[in-house]
Amino acid sequence: MASNQELVDFIADQIKNAGEITTRKMFGDYGIFSNKKIFGLICDNKLFIKPTESGRAYIKDVVEAQPYPGAKNSFLIEDKIEDSEWLSELVRITLKELPNPKPKKKKK
Numbered sequence: 693m694a695s696n697q698e699l700v701d702f703i704a705d706q707i708k709n710a711g712e713i714t715t716r717k718m719f720g721d722y723g724i725f726s727n728k729k730i731f732g733l734i735c736d737n738k739l740f741i742k743p744t745e746s747g748r749a750y751i752k753d754v755v756e757a758q759p760y761p762g763a764k765n766s767f768l769i770e771d772k773i774e775d776s777e778w779l780s781e782l783v784r785i786t787l788k789e790l791p792n793p794k795p796k797k798k799k800k
Contacts, residue, residue, distance in 0.1 A: 694720055695722055695735060695736065699734065700722050703739055703773065706774070706780070707779050707780045708780075709776070709777075709780040710781075710784050710787070711787070712726065714728075715734070718733070721734055721759075722734040726783060729790060729792065730742075731786050732766070733760075738768060738769075739768070739773060740757070740759040740766035741766060741767040741782060742766055742767075742786060743756065743765065743766055743767055744786050746785045747782060747786045747789070750781070750782055755767070755768045756768065769782070
């Protein structure tokens with residue numbers, strides 16, 4: 693089941709204080725990026741954040757799940773989705789631990 697565009701827009705608005713937030717349709721659902729670095733997915737109307745040690749410590753009671761079959765587990769964020777400050781801080785914390793995106797190779 694694909695995610696609802698209204699929810700994708702709502703989540704992007706909730707974390708607008710965590711950098712330049714963009715979303716892109718991927719795998720039939722959405723990838724969510726800050727300053728061109730992917731940090732999560734929105735799949736089946738659920739928000740999944742890439743797992744990091746700092747993120748785990750910040751969340752405390754972590755719920756992990758697969759965004760889609762065969763994917764690695766991510767942090768499933770459900771009850772704090774309307775808390776913009778908390779969610780933005782989680783994204784900022786997560787981004788600090790994630791590697792920078794690899795530069796794209798130029799086409800010949």
